[in-house]
Amino acid sequence: MGKRMVKKSRGLWLWGCIIVCFALLFGKHISRAKESEQIASYLERMENILSWERTSLQLGKEDDLFLYEFLEEAGETDTDWYAFSIGRSGYQSDYGAYLAVLEDILTTEYNKNPNFTERKVTDLQRLTLTVGALGGDVHSFGKEQIDLLGHASYLLTRMQLEEQGFNAVIWALITMNAFDTQVPKTAKVDTTWLLERILKQQNTDGSFSLDKGNEGDVDVTAMAIQAMAPFYKQSKNASGRKTYKKIENSVDQALHWLSEVQLSDGGFESWDTENVESSCQVLLALCSLNRNAATEKDFTKNGNTLMDAIFSYQNADGGFSHEKGSESSDGMAGQQVYEALAAFVRLEEGKRTLFDLREESAGKDENPYQLENIPSIFKDGEHVKVHYTVTKEEIKQIEELPETVTSEEYTKVLVMLEHLERAENRKAYKKYEKKLLEKQKKIQKIKEKISLANELMMKYFYPVSKEKIKEHKKEWKQVKQIYQELGAYDQKQIIAYETIEKKKSVSGSPIWYIGLCAGGIFLLGIMVVTVKKFNTNVENKN
Incomplete structure (x- = not known):
């Protein structure tokens, strides 16, 4: 009986080990499979945003x-x-x-x-x-x-x-820390000053605003966290250094404030309006701290996560609306959601944070x-060179460029030149490269003229009035001359071009034309007087 119990207990122990091993082995695979499915769903949403953007630009689905x-x-x-x-x-x-x-x-x-x-x-x-x-x-x-x-x-x-303003301070720190760079010792703006400046801006409730003392703003608070995030993470290994401790406390207070103002549906509002962009900034802040917004208890309200709130803004066309309930997709909303999801996917894949643009460490998972x-x-x-080959279609596009170019062809010429310059078959198309360079110079001169005309318009005339034109005759003449030298498309790139066109039709009329009109009016007057005299004589005879 005792031996049977020993054998039975050994058998149960063996089966227990097998079950544990199975769970450890396949549990990881199941977990990874779920993570992969989740990432795939986020990537699909991101692709839908790009599809909406293509549609708004009237591009094809595969373009x-x-x-x-x-x-x-x-x-x-x-x-x-x-x-x-x-x-x-x-x-x-x-x-x-x-x-x-x-x-x-x-x-x-x-x-x-x-x-x-x-x-x-x-x-x-x-x-x-x-x-x-x-x-x-x-x-x-x-x-x-x-x-x-x-x-x-x-x-x-x-x-x-x-x-x-304060926004520039935040983004100076984010930009400076995005790359591997050695800040010169002579620099007036360095990491220490930027951090101290951000810390000074914090309100007593933990929030940040563009003007200290004003009511806290979700977007500004989230961006301040993003700027301090790299130093917050370092604070855990900083051996109690005061500066890092200040940063740690500052970020913790800011996070607490954000959690407190989070809405019951998991979203956020700014300027008394619930909107997707504010939620995206909070998601970016959490990702910068390597925190998962889909599971963060402090950022889940009534069972609604931050991710739930963001996805509730997506419309049937794949785009995202600015305000909840709107069926009109918005470009800025879509862009910020795409950015936030890019940050979240990088977090899920163990990549560097969105604003850490240094090369990835060796040994991390690769993903297309x-x-x-x-x-x-x-x-x-x-x-x-990046293995680029110029296609026949592109050569056809170069050949079809108009002889007299306008600034409308600016982007097309630049892109074609860029493709030729890094193409493996560049030598075969030297004549086309020369042609594009010539057109680029012509377009550059046109753009310079437009730029000068707009500078003059803004400095002396906008909004346009008769008094300003009379006061600055020399500059007005210069604007008109530029306008007349440009083609119809480029004329419309000048500020208040309609006004220039109207003024040109009067003040720009040649002398002979004005003289002809005046002479015509004079002759018409003589004819009217003659007819009146004739009628008077007839009446007198009768």
């Missing part, structure tokens, strides 16, 4: 998003953030084309104003992050080898940042949806 219609808006806020997010998700697109357009924009501006003093600081910060996310060299960008990172952060003065698997097309400011 590369980075086509001319999209590239024409390169350098603008929403478009750049889209491009940044696409780069960080690793979604394959024509990154080189986008970088070519940004290079042209920034090079033109740099040659006129090397310090970019007419640019908003936050514009430069966004452009720097976008260039980096698409594989460009932020330390030496383009043929002019522009130090974009420096102009966006450590080459600035504290006054320049303060003039732009990841930038690091796409070779950089820039190195030390120069193009590197």
Whole structure:
């Protein structure tokens, strides 16, 4: 009996071991399978957003998003953030084309104003992050080898940042820490100053706002967390250093405030309006701290997670609305959701955070949806070939370019040139490259004329009035001359072009025409007088 019990207990122990091993072995696979399904569902939502964007640009479902219609808006806020997010998700697109357009924009501006003093600081910060996310060299960008990172952060003065506002301080820190860089010792703006400046801005309730003391704002608080996140994570190993402890306390208080103001449906509001963008900023903040918004208890209200709230804004067309209940999809809303989901997918895959643009550490899982698997097309400011071959269709497009180009062909010419410059079969199409370079020069001159006309319009005439035209006759004559030199499409690129057209029809009339009109009126007057005299004579006779 005793032996049977021993054998039975051994058998149960053996089966127990088998069950445990089975659970450990296959449980991991089941867990990973669920994670893979979850990631796949997020990627599908991201693809739906891009499909909506293609539709809004009247592109085909299979078209590369980075086509001319999209590239024409390169350098603008929403478009750049889209491009940044696409780069960080690793979604394959024509990154080189986008970088070519940004290079042209920034090079033109740099040659006129090397310090970019007419640019908003936050514009430069966004452009720097976008260039980096698409594989460009932020330390030496383009043929002019522009130090974009420096102009966006450590080459600035504290006054320049303060003039732009607290937002610029936040993004200076995010941008500076996005790349491997050694900040010069002479820099007026460094990590320490930026951190101290952010800490000073915090309200007593843990929130942040653009103006200290004002009611806390969800978006600003979330962005402040994103800026401090790298240092918050370091604080755990900082051996009680005061600065890191301050950062840890600051982030914890900000998180507590965000949790307190989270709505019952899991979402957030800003300026008394519940909106998807605010929820996305909170998701970005949590991802920057390696926290999973889908499981965070502090960010689940009535069983509703932050992810639930964000997905409730998606419409049937794949896009996202700004406000809940609206069936109208919004470009900015879609862009911010795509960005937030890109951050979440990177977190799930164990990748670096969204704004950590350093190379991935060795040994991490690879995924086709990841930038690091796409070779950089820039190195030390120069193009590197990426197995590109010019197609017959592209050659046909070059041949079909109009002889007299306008600024409408600007993006198309830039992209075609970029493709030729990095093509393996470049030598076979030298004559086409020459043709494109000639057209690029012509377009550049047109754009310079438009730019000058707009500068004059804004400085002297806008909004246009007779008094201003009379006061600045010389400048008005210059604007009119530029206007007359341009084609119909380019004329419409000038501010208040309709007014110039109207004024031209009067003040621009040639002398002979005015003389002819005056002579005609004079003759008409004589005829009227003669007829009246004739009628009077007839009446007198009768």
